[in-house]
Amino acid sequence: MNYMPGTASLIEDIDKKHLVLLRDGRTLIGFLRSIDQFANLVLHQTVERIHVGKKYGDIPRGIFVVRGENVVLLGEIVSENC
Structure with missing residues (x-):
């Protein structure tokens, strides 16, 4: 696999399920679904996960546009059990 600098390395992750932790x-x-040179993201079928103690709930959000400067962590979710 060839190394791609910056956000270009995320091209291979298009259409995969991801968890995004925001600055807030x-x-x-x-x-x-999409990413640009500023790490702005477009997420589809998005849910916002709320944690309370050891339990959590998901709030459907639909299509979500995230400005790149607000992304703290971006990771692919491999398991369907989350």
């Missing part, structure tokens, strides 16, 4: 503490889970 929110957690989003959705399918990555």
Whole structure:
């Protein structure tokens, strides 16, 4: 596999399920549909996951556009049990 610098390395992750942690503490889970050079993201079938103790609930959000400067963490979700 060839190394691609910056956000270009995320091209291979398009259409995969990702977890995104935002700067304000929110957690989003959705399918990555688009990304640009500023790391702005478009997520599809997005849910916002709310944690209370050891339990959690998901709030459907639909299509979600995230400005790149607000992304703290972006990771692919491999298991369907989350």
